[in-house]
């Protein structure tokens with residue numbers, strides 16, 4: 001069997017290898033999950049909750065090792081990696097608490113003598129396909145609710161970051177999950193055939209995918225062949241709007257976190273920053289002062305704030321957005337180039353001003369450390385700028401006038417709005433997009449519903465109501 005070699009993202013030295021699984025291996029994993037399903041489904045919610053709690057505990061006991069592995073294979077800083085492991089574990093804890101709270105309804109029937117009940121049942125074998133930008137959290141955000149519901153799973157981890165998923169699966173084994181309940185497929189070269197196998201298999205009942213909109217569309221088409229349930233968490237192009245009455249220092253701090261965490265490689269990272277003309281210059285001056293202090297380098301170096309991007313293609317895309325903007329009249333305030341001394345995947349944190357709607361950055365997700373700054377003069381104008389996108393995942397608003405904030409939050413065509421905060425990730429909150437940012441929700445009480453089917457039971461022949469004796 002051929003192997004995938006994994007390199008430390010900063011030094012490019014080899015850190016490990018894992019199998020390049022094929023269509024046949026994927027079919028075996030699906031079979032294993034299907035075989036394990038009846039017994040796993042039959043466990044009580046309390047039993048599944050205990051397994052999840054143990055898994056959560058093992059993740060937290062091993063947070064340092066998991067974080068080092070994550071930094072090595074993804075490039076994000078160690079502080080960010082530790083944050084991600086805690087975030088990943090938080091989904092496991094949350095859904096250990098939901099596993100015992102899966103309720104059906106009793107529904108008054110329209111016809112006398114009948115009763116209607118609903119049962120919530122696990123949908124069956126689920127294929128979970130996850131991206132490299134959050135190699136641990138994007139797995140547990142799917143796996144924890146699926147397992148809490150009683151589903152068995154086949155996880156297709158990204159070829160760029162397979163090791164974190166394997167480490168999580170080993171900890172799940174140690175936690176006591178029965179054989180066949182959690183299966184991991186690693187593939188890089190064979191990604192397309194593995195994806196096709198998962199989405200066409202008649203044993204797989206559900207596909208949950210996080211990744212780009214382009215791949216999401218392909219998987220949706222493939223999953224249609226067997227009418228699978230689907231959940232898609234796809235790309236974004238988040239607008240961040242600062243109104244004239246905002247607390248500028250706070251908005252700068254939060255906009256830094258929103259734009260530059262994981263070097264701009266989160267689906268909810270602010271991509272387009274819209275500043276009211278009255279505070280534009282002050283914001284840019286303060287924002288640039290912070291960004292100039294950033295240090296780019298290996299994520300393992302504690303003085304570094306920005307690690308490498310995932311691959312050369314990603315860095316080239318970032319640079320193409322910067323070049324395109326400059327050609328069309330934008331000005332580079334900070335950064336604007338690669339860091340050749342570190343290698344082709346390192347890009348300087350960049351601020352561009354004078355952005356216009358015809359620039360690539362305005363139209364597509366940059367997925368890198370570039371803040372494109374636009375100026376606006378009225379609420380209506382900024383809402384129409386922000387909505388000029390075929391995706392609608394996250395957005396951010398900064399200001400004090402609550403009636404304006406509310407009006408704009410309602411008018412934005414997005415799944416999530418952060419108000420006076422640049423960080424909206426929380427295991428308890430529904431994570432969701434509109435337009436081409438996806439279908440379905442992850443997290444919170446809604447996340448588990450994606451893995452449950454509602455069965456309606458109608459009891460007949462019950463007769464009428466008892467008549468009171470007179």
Ligand SMILES: NC(=O)c1ccc[n+]([C@@H]2O[C@H](COP(=O)([O-])OP(=O)(O)OC[C@H]3O[C@@H](n4cnc5c(N)ncnc54)[C@H](O)[C@@H]3O)[C@@H](O)[C@H]2O)c1
Nearest residue numbers: 130131132157158159192195211212215233234235236267
């Ligand atoms: N909405 C969200 O919650 C969310 C979260 C994280 C990332 N994302 C999005 O993900 C994208 C970045 O991640 P990426 O570059 O890994 O995305 P991607 O779509 O290229 O890949 C995502 C996953 O799908 C796999 N994949 C690719 N082609 C496939 C195929 N034909 N069949 C089956 N699997 C296939 C990849 O190996 C990876 O595991 C960005 O667009 C980002 O916005 C969205």
Ligand SMILES: O=CCCC(=O)O
Nearest residue numbers: 133134266267268425
């Ligand atoms: O890509 C993203 C989801 C995770 C996050 O940003 O919290």
